[in-house]
Amino acid sequence: MIPLPSMLPILDPRWHLFATVAQLGSLTRAADALNLPQSVISRQIGQLETQCGARLFRRTGRGVVLTDFGQTVQQRILPMIVAADQLADAILTTNGIPIGEVHVGLLPSSIPSFAGQLFRAARALPQGAPASGGRLQRPAGGVAGGRAARSGPAAA
Known part of the structure; x- marks a missing residue:
């Protein structure tokens, strides 16, 4: 799963939501994975679709699937997300800000x-x-x- 940027969004964060929904095939599963309300995910995807002037997803009874347009966008946006996240990481580490995730185990x-x-x-x-x-x-x-x-x- 492509994580949301932690601090320095180079790209519009809605594209991270788009990528997560596309990967998981469900607004609800994406909302759970991102710890966001499903309504927020739905609204953000709707805004992207309005901005693009075309549907990115086709809603089904079991979730969502990418439209042909959505597949085209996904192929182009995924490399941009990776590059933007790498740039943000480089900027943060250059400024001495540690990055990464910490998991703590407790008995x-x-x-x-x-x-x-x-x-x-x-x-x-x-x-x-x-x-x-x-x-x-x-x-x-x-x-x-x-x-x-x-x-x-x-x-x-």
């Missing part, structure tokens, strides 16, 4: 002692740091394995 017995401190530390990250806004997310299946992970980047 269930240590969660009361450390989770609050980790949450506060994550919320205190400098503005623009590549963080999710401090949301903590349990892996699929709950705390099994004793791990909790920060969720992916939030949308702008």
Whole structure:
């Protein structure tokens, strides 16, 4: 999945949404993956379609599929997304801003002692740091394995 830019959007962030919806084939699955309401995804895709003057997706009973126009756009936008994200990463690292994602594993017995401190530390990250806004997310299946992970980047 192509992640949303964390701080420095070179391209309109709606193209990241487009790529995620195209990859997952569902507005709902994309919303879940990006931690956004489905209505936001739908509205942003609608705005892109209006801006393009053509439908990017055909809605089906089981999700969405790319139209012919959507497939053409996808083939052209995916390399641009990768290049834009690489440029943003280069800009951020040149300025000494660390990038990347951190996953923290905790044993269930240590969660009361450390989770609050980790949450506060994550919320205190400098503005623009590549963080999710401090949301903590349990892996699929709950705390099994004793791990909790920060969720992916939030949308702008």
